[in-house]
Amino acid sequence: MKVTVVGAGAVGASCAEYIAIKDFAAEVVLLDIKEGYAEGKAMDLMQTASLNGFDTKITGVTNDYSKTAGSDVCVITSGIPRKPGMTREELIGINAGIVKAVSSSLIEHSPNTIIIVVSNPMDTMTYLVHKTTDLPKNRIIGMGGALDSARFKYRLAEALGAPISDVDGMVIGGHSDKGMVPLIEKAARNSVKVSEFLSEERMDQVVQDTKVGGATLTGLLGTSAWYAPGAAVSGMVQAIACDTKKIFPCSALLDGEYGLSDLSIGVPCVLGANGIEQIVNISLSDAEKTKLAESAEGVKKTNGLLEL
Numbered sequence: 001m002k003v004t005v006v007g008a009g010a011v012g013a014s015c016a017e018y019i020a021i022k023d024f025a026a027e028v029v030l031l032d033i034k035e036g037y038a039e040g041k042a043m044d045l046m047q048t049a050s051l052n053g054f055d056t057k058i059t060g061v062t063n064d065y066s067k068t069a070g071s072d073v074c075v076i077t078s079g080i081p082r083k084p085g086m087t088r089e090e091l092i093g094i095n096a097g098i099v100k101a102v103s104s105s106l107i108e109h110s111p112n113t114i115i116i117v118v119s120n121p122m123d124t125m126t127y128l129v130h131k132t133t134d135l136p137k138n139r140i141i142g143m144g145g146a147l148d149s150a151r152f153k154y155r156l157a158e159a160l161g162a163p164i165s166d167v168d169g170m171v172i173g174g175h176s177d178k179g180m181v182p183l184i185e186k187a188a189r190n191s192v193k194v195s196e197f198l199s200e201e202r203m204d205q206v207v208q209d210t211k212v213g214g215a216t217l218t219g220l221l222g223t224s225a226w227y228a229p230g231a232a233v234s235g236m237v238q239a240i241a242c243d244t245k246k247i248f249p250c251s252a253l254l255d256g257e258y259g260l261s262d263l264s265i266g267v268p269c270v271l272g273a274n275g276i277e278q279i280v281n282i283s284l285s286d287a288e289k290t291k292l293a294e295s296a297e298g299v300k301k302t303n304g305l306l307e308l
């Protein structure tokens with residue numbers, strides 16, 4: 001398994017590190033436009049190999065796509081992150097051009113690859129890759145829900161005073177401060193609905209804290225987060241590499257599923273060797289359906305800003 005990660009910045013390097021530590025890929029190529037940057041990150045990471053006990057070979061290249069040839073999975077993290085007070089949507093002007101050019105260069109050298117889009121605004125960047133390349137729709141996947149669900153579980157565990165391993169929950173919808181739909185009615189502690197333990201008010205707080213998870217970290221860090229995003233991507237790459245058929249909420253191109261079409265938005269997906277192998281149609285309550293429809297409207301509005 002060969003994986004390329006474009007963008008050797010905070011998220012790209014974290015992603016490469018987690019993939020290497022999990023030791024399921026033969027090779028990770030880090031590519032960045034900044035001269036020597038990916039080479040430096042790759043060398044630093046390789047010097048952790050004997051300490052962390054992995055055999056994955058990480059190499060770094062400056063904008064040389066020939067070195068990415070034959071990649072099974074390509075992750076796009078290139079682009080600018082937001083600063084405190086900004087929304088992800090405000091990044092579209094710069095990131096759309098970067099994501100379009102990068103995806104085209106990747107496919108030129110790895111025509112059968114699976115692309116995971118991370119750059120923000122992620123659902124719209126994923127839609128852009130669908131619209132501007134010929135890759136089949138199961139091979140273009142946006143990462144957002146895996147991260148948002150991990151943040152949801154963190155907040156649920158905090159509210160419940162429970163270990164995170166005892167908690168289950170999923171976030172669907174757009175990867176935006178307003179558009180996320182944490183499925184609180186379905187969230188559970190060891191198969192018991194969390195409503196058995198938490199007041200309505202506390203559950204509302206968990207939902208709100210989850211939705212602004214990225215903004216909260218951006219406020220604290222001065223730029224957006226990288227550890228949990230990198231770990232979330234590495235989990236998705238592992239599911240593809242090892243053909244695990246695990247369910248992750250992913251930004252997938254919809255064609256009627258959930259009553260939605262012509263957009264990419266977060267829904268539960270089975271991930272395996274062929275990328276998105278199934279979009280899982282879970283039953284939603286009327287309130288959940290309304291929130292997902294509102295979220296889709298927001299994503300479509302941002303998609304409307306693309307020059308296609």
Ligand SMILES: NC(=O)c1ccc[n+]([C@@H]2O[C@H](COP(=O)([O-])OP(=O)(O)OC[C@H]3O[C@@H](n4cnc5c(N)ncnc54)[C@H](O)[C@@H]3O)[C@@H](O)[C@H]2O)c1
Nearest residue numbers: 007009010011032033078079080081118119120122143229
């Ligand atoms: N989807 C998510 O859940 C999620 C999570 C975290 C971050 N993000 C997004 O990921 C992106 C990267 O965030 P970051 O914190 O790693 O930023 P960063 O600034 O640390 O890294 C971005 C890297 O991209 C490189 N780059 C820019 N243009 C390039 C090009 N044309 N080709 C190759 N490399 C290029 C830059 O040189 C830089 O090293 C941002 O858009 C951020 O909003 C998304």
Ligand SMILES: O=C(O)C[C@H](O)C(=O)O
Nearest residue numbers: 082088120214215224225
């Ligand atoms: O919050 C951001 O801008 C980055 C990312 O989408 C995140 O959720 O951490």
